[in-house]
Amino acid sequence: AQKITQTQPGMFVQEKEAVTLDCTYDTSDPSYGLFWYKQPSSGEMIFLIYQGSYDQQNATEGRYSLNFQKARKSANLVISASQLGDSAMYFCAMREGLLMAGNQFYFGTGTSLTVIP
Amino acid sequence: NAGVTQTPKFQVLKTGQSMTLQCAQDMNHNSMYWYRQDPGMGLRLIYYSASEGTTDKGEVPNGYNVSRLNKREFSLRLESAAPSQTSVYFCASSDGTGGETQYFGPGTRLLVL
Numbered sequence: 001a002q003k004i005t006q007t008q009p010g011m012f013v014q015e016k017e018a019v020t021l022d023c024t025y026d027t028s029d030p031s032y033g034l035f036w037y038k039q040p041s042s043g044e045m046i047f048l049i050y051q052g053s054y055d056q057q058n059a060t061e062g063r064y065s066l067n068f069q070k071a072r073k074s075a076n077l078v079i080s081a082s083q084l085g086d087s088a089m090y091f092c093a094m095r096e097g098l099l100m101a102g103n104q105f106y107f108g109t110g111t112s113l114t115v116i117p
Numbered sequence: 118n119a120g121v122t123q124t125p126k127f128q129v130l131k132t133g134q135s136m137t138l139q140c141a142q143d144m145n146h147n148s149m150y151w152y153r154q155d156p157g158m159g160l161r162l163i164y165y166s167a168s169e170g171t172t173d174k175g176e177v178p179n180g181y182n183v184s185r186l187n188k189r190e191f192s193l194r195l196e197s198a199a200p201s202q203t204s205v206y207f208c209a210s211s212d213g214t215g216g217e218t219q220y221f222g223p224g225t226r227l228l229v230l
Contacts, residue, residue, distance in 0.1 A: 004159075035219070045160075045207060045221035091159060104175065105150065105219070107160040 001026050003106035004092050010112045013082045020067070021077040021111045023092030033095040034075040036066065039110070040088040048090075051075060082115045089113075119143055121222035123208050129228045130198045138193040138225050140208030148211045149191035150175075150219065151183060153204040160207065166191055198229045 005024045013019035025034065036048040051059045051066045059066040067076040079086055092108040124139045142149065147168045152160040152175075162175030166185040180202060182194045191210075195202060208222040 037221075043205070043224055045209075047218045047220070050218060093160075105152075105162050105165075106176070107152075109157060109159040 002108075003027065003096070004094055004108035006092055006108035006111050008111045009109075010114070012114050012116055013079075013086075015084060015115055015117050016081055018078060018080045019082055019113065021079070021090050021092075021113065023075045023077065023108060025073050025075060025092075025094050027073075027094065027096050029097050031097055034066065034068070035093040035095070036064070036075075036077045037091045037093060037107075038086075038088045039091060045091075049077070079113075084115050084117060087113060087115045121208055121210055121220050123206075123222035123225050125225060126223065127226045127228075129230065130195075131230050132199060134198050135194070135196050136198065136227075137195075138206055138208075138227075139190070140192065140222060141190045142208075142210040142220070143189065144210060144212075144220065145188070146210035146212050146220075147188070149185065150209040150211075151181070151191070151193045152207045152209065153177065153202075154207060154224075155204050163193065163206075195227075198227075200229045203227060203229045 032053045034051045038046045049059050049061045049064045049066050051068045058068050063080045065078045089110045089112050091110045094106050096104045121142045150165040151163040154160045161177045163181050164183040166172045169188045172183050184192045206225045209219040211219045
């Protein structure tokens with residue numbers, strides 16, 4: 001079974017609108033971390049936001065928020081007020097297990113977001 | 118502050134040749150990682166090093182070896198390159214003691230003919 005599933009290969013959003021990128025995960029470990037990364041066409045991987053499995057509140061970083069629904073095992077990324085510079089690939093990732101116990105990281109296949117002027 | 122650096126940026130190999138991808142970080146991070154990124158596959162973890170002196174296999178370790186030379190450097194070696202190893206390779210590091218963010222290098226594009 002896939003550890004991270006991103007079901008939206010491509011998404012379009014109008015500039016200044018909000019968009020939600022879907023991510024579901026699969027783990028039986030009670031300790032895990034969930035991440036979102038942005039990869040522009042230039043190729044670098046840019047960290048956006050992190051949510052720990054024990055965090056009570058949804059993570060927010062500026063225009064990015066993570067909609068964490070633990071029972072559903074979903075960790076959707078919400079981008080508010082989209083900008084042209086948000087056009088990129090977006091990857092959801094999971095660190096399984098305790099950080100100090102060694103790390104297994106899993107990435108989804110990504111969602112390509114295009115912001116339309 | 119350079120962050121995570123990788124060399125080379127681009128390499129072409131013939132099948133059977135060997136090479137080492139170099140990675141260094143200047144953030145005093147404990148943990149380092151090697152990933153490969155293939156079209157439609159996302160990133161897959163090859164090997165990681167939770168701390169200096171330790172290395173562990175990730176999801177796709179076959180055909181690779183790693184060395185955690187010191188706290189700063191983590192190299193990835195292909196002993197006998199195969200066309201299936203054509204990919205973009207990313208090195209990353211993280212604090213590993215509570216800092217969750219992984220910082221990525223710029224990537225190495227490898228083409229095996």
